[in-house]
Amino acid sequence: MxxxxxxxxxxxxxxxxxxxxxxxxxxxxxxxxxxxxxxxxxxxxxxxxxxxxxxxxxxxxxxxxxxxxxxxxxLPVFNQRPDPEIPCDAVSAIQAELPYSFEHIRVDVRNGWLTLEGQVDWYYSKERAERAVRRVRGVKGIFNLIQIRPRVPPAEVKRRIEESFGRSAEVDSNRTTVETTAEP
The missing domain is CATH 3.30.1340.30 (Histidine-containing Protein; Chain: A;)
Known part of the structure; x- marks a missing residue:
């Protein structure tokens, strides 16, 4: 074998x-x-x-x-930059890559490490934002905390689950509680 x-x-x-x-x-x-x-x-x-x-x-x-x-x-000396100089280039890089959703992404820099936060509609937008800032001069690392907005509102998810439980013979829908929350 x-x-x-x-x-x-x-x-x-x-x-x-x-x-x-x-x-x-x-x-x-x-x-x-x-x-x-x-x-x-x-x-x-x-x-x-x-x-x-x-x-x-x-x-x-x-x-x-x-x-x-x-x-x-x-970083070589010519690529080292103080943190306050990095965000402008990072935002510009994201804007060039994602012209319709860049305003939903926030950039924070600490010791050359970028943190990307915010929400986008698609996973590929999250990936493209990170790809856009990888080559920004002065960046030592990236934390990509961008979240994907749910395509279906939480209330609709709850309704669909409850309907599914109601149709199921294996679940006692009268004793099952479904809760959903939306993150800001």
């Missing part, structure tokens, strides 16, 4: 090849360790985008079970 699990050595070799083949990553200072299929990346890179790309390279390798991205972002 053939085993589907790959050896740690094979996984490490594939991760190294993925990193070397990605021109967006300077992998010279990235160390790779693999134990039980868990890939740990350590060392440093010169931009947040390189750290993100390195993690993505691992995710394209067959057989890994998890990835721990412990890569430190060490």
């Amino acid at each position: 053939k085993s589907d699990t790959r050896s740690d050595i094979d996984i490490k070799d594939d991760v190294e090849n993925q990193l070397r083949s990605n021109l967006d990553i300077d992998a010279a200072y990235i160390a790779i360790a693999v134990k039980g299929g868990v890939v740990t990346l350590s060392g440093f890179v010169r931009s947040y985008n390189q750290s993100w790309e390195a993690e993505g390279a691992v995710k394209r390798v067959n057989g890994f079970t998890a990835v721990a991205n412990d890569i430190e972002v060490r």
Whole structure:
């Protein structure tokens, strides 16, 4: 019987090849360790985008079970900026990527780490907002806390669940309570 699990050595070799083949990553200072299929990346890179790309390279390798991205972002002197200078460029990048929904996204910066908050209608908008700010000069990392607005109002969700319970022979709808809440 053939085993589907790959050896740690094979996984490490594939991760190294993925990193070397990605021109967006300077992998010279990235160390790779693999134990039980868990890939740990350590060392440093010169931009947040390189750290993100390195993690993505691992995710394209067959057989890994998890990835721990412990890569430190060490911005070169010419890319270092004080926090107050970063939000304007971040908002502009989001506006260019999402011209119809950028105003629903807030940006906060602390020690080079961006926090994206707000609400959008689609998951791809959340992803595009993060992608837009990955290359902003001075960014060391991103917390993407953008929420997706529910397409169906909570009251409608409650009504549909209650109707479903009412039709079910397995649920006593008279003894079941359904509550929904809407987050601001």
